[in-house]
Amino acid sequence: MTSYRLPNRGRVDHNKTVRFTFDGKSYDGLAGDTLASALLANGVHLMGRSFKYHRPRGVVSAGSDEPNALMGTSRGPGRFEPNTRATIQELRDGLEATSQNRWPSLAFDLGSVNDRLGSLFSAGFYYKTFMWPRAFWDRVYEPIIRNAAGLGVSPTEPDADRYASRFAHTDVLVIGAGPAGLAAALAAGRSGASVMIVDETTECGGSLLSEPSITIDGKPSWNWLAAAITELASLPNVTVMTRTTAIGYYHQNLVGLAQRLTDHLAAPPNGAPRERLWRVRAREVVLAQGALEKPLIFDGNDRPGVMLAGAAQTYLHRYGVKVGDRPAIVTAHDSAWFAAFDLAEAGAKVVAVVDVRPTVDRALTDRARALGIETLLGHTVTSTSGRLRVKSLRVNRLESGKVGAPRSLSCDAVLMCGGWTPSLHLFSHTKGSLSWDDKLKAFLPGKKTEAVHIAGAGRGLWGIAAALNDGATAGAQAARAIGRDASAQAYAAAADRTGRGVTLKELSTDRNPATAKAFIDFQNDVTAKDIRLAVREGMRSIEHVKRYTTNGMATDQGKMSNINGLMIASDALGKEPPQVGLTTFRPPYTPTTFGTFAGYHQGSTFELTRKTPIDPWAEAHGAAFEPVALWRRAWYFPKSGEDMHAAVGRECRATRASVGIFDASTLGKIEVVGPDAVTFMERMYTNAWAKLGVGRCRYGLLLGEDGFIRDDGVIGRLAADRFHVTTTTGGAARVLNMMEDYLQTEWPDLKVWLTSTTEQWAVIALQGPNARKLLEPFVEGLDLSEASFPHMSVATCKVAGFPARLFRVSFTGELGFEVNVPARHGRALWEKLWEAGQQYNICPYGTETMHVLRAEKGYIIVGQDTDGTLTPDDAGLNWAIGKAKPDFVGKRSLSRPDMVAKGRKQLVGLLTDDPKIVLQEGAQIVADPNQPKPMTMLGHVTSAYWSEALGRSIALAVIADGRARDGQTLHIPIPDRTITARVIKNTVFYDPEGKRLSA
Template identity: 60%
Template sequence: MTQPFRLPTAGRLDAAGTVSFIFDGKPHTGLAGDTLASALLANGVHLVGRSFKYHRPRGILSAGAEEPNALVGIHRDPARKTPNVRATVQELYDGLAAVSQNRWPSLAFDVGALNDLGAPFFSAGFYYKTFMWPRAAWERLYEPVIRRAAGLGTAPDQPDPDRYSNRFAHCDVLVVGGGAAGLAAALAASEAGARVILADEQAEPGGSLRFEAGAVIDGMPGWEWAQRTAAQLAARDNVRLLTRTTGFGYYAQNMLGLVERLTDHLAAPHPEAPRERLWQVRAKRVVLATGAIERHMVFPDNDRPGIMLASAARTYLNHFGVAVGRRVAVYTADDSAYAAAIDLKKKGVEIAALVDLRPAPQGAHVEEARGLGIEVLAGHAVTGTEGRLRVRRIDVAPVNGGAPRQIEVDALVTSSGWTPAVHLFSQSRGKLAFNEATQRFLPGQYVQDAVSVGAGNGTTGLGEAVAEALQAGEKAAKEAGVSKARAKVPNLEAGSTERWSSGMAGAAPGAEAGKKAMAFVDFQNDVTAKDIRQAVQEGMRSIEHVKRFTTTGMATDQGKTSNLHALTIASEMLGKPIPEVGLTTFRPPYTPVTFGALVGHGRGALFEPTRRTPIHTWAEAHGAVFEDVGQWKRAWYFPSGGEDMHAAVARECRTVRQSAGIFDASTLGKIEVVGPDAARFMELMYTNPWQKLAVGRCRYGIMLREDGFIYDDGVVGRLAEDRFHVTTTTGGAPRVLHHMEDYLQTEFPDLKVWLTSTSEQWATIAVQGPKSRDIVAPLVEDIDLSDEAMPHMSVREGRVCGVPARLFRISFTGERGFEINVPADYGLSVWEAVWAEGGKHGACAYGTETMHVLRAEKGFIIVGQDTDGTVTPDDAGLGWAIGRKKKDFVGIRGLKRPDLTAPGRRQLVGLKTSDPKTVLEEGAQIVADPNQPVPMKMIGFVTSSYWSENCGRSIALALVENGSHRMGERLHVPMPDGAVEVEVVPTVFFDEKGERTNG
């Protein structure tokens, strides 16, 4: 299989690296390093798809991410079908299978092309005007049909089997764009000593140097300089070079989102390798070297396959070695298109004519073109094209009148100038400024710590762009706090190519010639110049309204090649300067991003990370049954000798009360609150008073939301005047830390306090029961465990088993208890030592179910189980935990709301069933009269319910309306087998006086 349009004397690819691929079922060959677009063009394939609305034949327009036409489906296997892939970005690999989209039954013969005949009826605003009546028909008739017709490709019908990954990174300088300017900025910043990340969307850095064959930098061809510089940067310890990586979003505080394509270019990627990686980068300084995007010319029938941008033709020629045609015409309003004509001519491609809309173009490039025998038609316009599936002829006429002529061609390349790619700058909330001289929007007022360089900043000369970037890179490093040395400035020799200019946006003269011909502004959404004019005529004055009325700029390419055209046409119609008309808003992502890249790294077993305590392996080896608590695996119960759950829990409960139990409490959230204002901060965050809490003592603390409802609880120990050890519920640790940080940074920024999560630092071993001190004492050094020296609610620092430890005397069971906190690395060995001592006293290991039963026997609440987000401390019987003399804390104003102090609120109470053996269902509703008509009035619900082996009966906690005033009252709980009568009792079922806590 030959590649008829591959030129042996052009390009940088190795002719020996032949690969095979399939497009629409037909086999082709390409070269390693090709994109799908370049390989198709090498085989003479220009027709690649159909347009969205009119199903017009469409070809390859560009050579990069701005491509609006060449969207294809890539099929690796039945489960890996990716629609709407830009052929200009998709790298070729052996065996690649691609299909065209939005056509039936075939690309060459598409029934949907009938829409093109009805184009006069489908003009701007068609949907808004047509489908408004009759109103009832929308959901039944219009919407289903429109939804079936929407989109271009076919969505996958199977779950995505690919893997994705996510990385966070910090750097001094992030450079987005790996062209000449981006490489120079990264070089300067890295030589100054900064930690640099350079991201570029191409497989190889170089940017426009891919097509600027005459560029010379530092005494060598520009492309060679780019590859050498990239290799130097990649070899440096302080530089991370990310190729195939697109900066798609610029967010607050210099955080940017990048997507790295890892395996889409490989024929047989490793099955475990991630397909894409999401980078979330926080940079001290950002350098935007995003380049510029060439615009097409707007003229009748400018969308035929074979019509493309001049820079694309140069890229396919100079980098890929592909001629876009044998007889090519050039149509331009800009200097840069001359380079395309000259490059093609020098490689043996016939240039049928160079049509320049400008009346008198001047410069060396014009003379060079004429010197090569290229006919330059100044002051002429292309007024139409012909060719069904590929352009075969263009109509040319003088702008000021004169005889038209027809020119036979098989390709037409166009350029109306360049638009700086200011998308990321705009996303950073920077303000754009309109440059009257060049008629372009350029970066103006910066909001974040960023700078734009090169073509993205409106700098057109290569020499000026590199010099500007070097200065910006060095300055960025200095502003980031690092500056080691001055970067070496590359020398730019006279051979550098600098032919960029702003050109002319808008529709060319003759754009509306003929009733049937359409001059397209936005190719992907089939928006014409006539549509833009019609929108203005029908009252659209804001460019945002014009955008939505016509859908220009709303496709997946976000109008990269069309926005300025639409804006210019609208401004002409309105008779206003372009800045007064405004510019549409650029929003992330810059180019489409897969859902897999954004969230796919958390799938299957990774959907929620599994966290295990240091003691997990011991529990597993001793037969523990585990339950999921938040992200943690926690031992639920320890069956022995064929016990079921109920028998195991009953045994564990008895053992704890009679002897002792050992419990892994490592999952408790732990937060270190440190600083001169730590006590003041605690006073504000908790309802309790903390200023006078003595060092070495503990207190149970209640944390509220602003509305006055319980948010979390836990025991807090004061380790020093300026240090508190805060514990939280297992599931509440992240949100409590976030809650504290939020208030510290926004409401109390004057306080000198530092918050550190230490949940994983400490392994926590709870020893509870009458024999707990006997078990712990032999292992403890330097701490007096007597009741006088270490009473209940105390904390001491010392050593346990020779390991630095924090020892708390606290209890969640109502028994004498100790909680040993040791560094996590020593958690298992200390647990085994405690277990060995416990065996001497008949202790058992117990799990979370036993913990729940024991705490319920004492009426201790669990936030999130016995509270539902609408419970106040008074509702939960914890009013004593509110400092009555405190003037301020989070939630104090919420507690004063009338609704939170009104009678009849649901309050926490205990329930005893008439039949002691009946265990209520958690969540079951409570009614006063089971015989009342349906719907019954529910006055509360059961929050916790267990069989208590120590009480010899079932016990339950419940939230009941006006519960504290219902003591002794008989209520009913509807259950599947009938209503169960219950008595309202206090919440404490065991050791009502609390004597066992002190032994």
């Protein structure tokens, strides 16, 4: 096996060998290698297959913009990851890597037949092909598409790794640790400001790591770099974080960071997290992300061995790897010439430098001649050859804009450079505007929306000296913006490689345009021809072109393809690039693992399980539990030998016969306080609140702007300026967010304060004919008689010596009270009531019994009996709308034609013809069970229970024109039979007169 490793070059450890495998074959690398550099050192260029055509692909870049070298990597059981970028994955002992998107092997992939059929897979082929005949969709098209979809193989085992998360605040956050970022961090750090500087690679330096020949202030660049890192490490106010990618830039200078902690370790410490998500709030941000090298667009530019010239320079200087013995350089920019010089000085026989420009700086051609490199100015590349690795390059002289006679150059690598594009993804996340620079032919940062400074190549400044000085200025400005005394040091760089170039759309070809393939998006196999076809077929917006062709939709998010695609689209449209614009960049900046976002929330902690203060008592007394929103709630309390049905029946009987005790602590509770509290409540809820007396309660109904039911609950007025609002268990956060949104954006003039008190109050519900007798001896200073404390009253008092808010409310139809006490007293009060209630045969009941009891009374549960499309009238709650109110949230929508049209689904009751049959919730309802399939569904069952009080089953359902169907028999098909049931428009099944509320 030929080795392309150069002895004693690069920043890798030549004394430490690392063993790894690729597609089952064992290789040697060095400590400090990436997977990509180690494979290149072993002469391996073929690393993957493209998505659509399954063409052989090799590494193109040396960073996170890599579109081709995506692999599956494994670190043991439960530690397999697809689509790992080989250019980012650090080498470690025992690393197992496998190629993707090929069968049966990488070198011989049967899927490559798609390449031969390329004319059938042009842009938008799926929109045109899979529309006809429609009968083929289910049986033919969909299975094929599903099998072909996706890149890589999903893990099949649970993730064995741990992930962490952390919050941080800093004065200055510097993103990018190249020359601009380092200078910015030094300037800000020296001022005393707290500074965080992050970089996605393994070490700081950026382009300096590929430029060892440059000197900065008289020092070799690597010596200057070492001194800068040492100084930053010595400053206690500066934090340097490598292996950390800034994945998203959000409002008010919040930046998300994904830090890789242990992926590079062969044996991570026990329990150490794999990755950590940082949420960093910075007072000032400096973006020093540099620029991305653009590939050239020519026929065959995707073969293994064709890569970016800057990447070849990185592999040479950083990893000591020569990407080829006989490389050829194709360029439209000066920077690729320096790559040619460095490779020649490292022992490579550079075949030629092919530059599309007719003239370049004479110093470049003179140095090339001195190194024995042929220069072909005013030449273009028309194709490459080679099956699994490039073997030759076809070049032609450009004569008066036309392609001249071809010439073949034998080579084993092609290094291309189409210039550089400022990296503006993170800046775009902030909705900052971009401005087109016609001289640079690039977008630059425009109007800012955040406290941000852009430095170096990110704003179109080329060269080390320019980046250093601009970074120092940005860092000093950021420090001064927060009140620090900071100055910008001036830097000088010798042998600086500034360079200039031209921007091209695509290189000409002398082949048949129908068979030529010049790729723009390497991963998705989007060609220049596809972009032009999209324009011809009517795509005028760059966003439409993107979706029609999938250009820029690969895992690199268009870092390598967007600008080239834009230039070709603008040419095809006959418009200037700024008139066409760029597609939207969205977080995350690079693909990020789900584990990083989940952090600690995995396994048993994936969702927080909230428990009430009374939960331990319920567990000790044998309760079965169910999850409700984020809470664990007692479902029912089975006695020995009881199943759920028997336990719930017993609880229902006991509560209606004497008294039941229920833990209602999970109800959402919001304190609405302020001089304008009444006005706020009038606007938020459908009901009228101005005339509600202090000490009285009212059912409150909350709608969205669309007029549909969002939440409900009982609301008590504690004072002229104070309301105790209850919400559904699952709706607490949603309702508070909705209230805050309106208060802050629609009615900021209102003097109202909102406070979540859900966890501040434990709530004990006593329901049943003996509820008053049980509670009365514990209440101090309050008369609980019917005359003094009627239904829907609220008062502040003491219960068993504990401060309390006492509500006379019922969700069962029985005489009922809800006692709110501070959460720390909840269990103590429960136990006192439980002990005293023994004389009344008190019965604890759970959520299932609560559901049955409320359904017998026709009380709805939002989210179960509503589905986001029911209006108050649909749910039979028109009585809850304040008729004289001028406005409330959702009022205008209630009068829209569709909201009052006939045929809307309405909540009604259902009684099965066979009273013993309990319907299934969610079951569909039809008028005629013998109609052809697919049947016309009238609605569905929302709630269904066995009622002990009625001795039969009951159900609630939403049915089209439900109330008009009173008395009709409808049908509920289930897998083994069809059930018949009668519609009743009155949903109150039990005690319709409500006499028991005052028992």
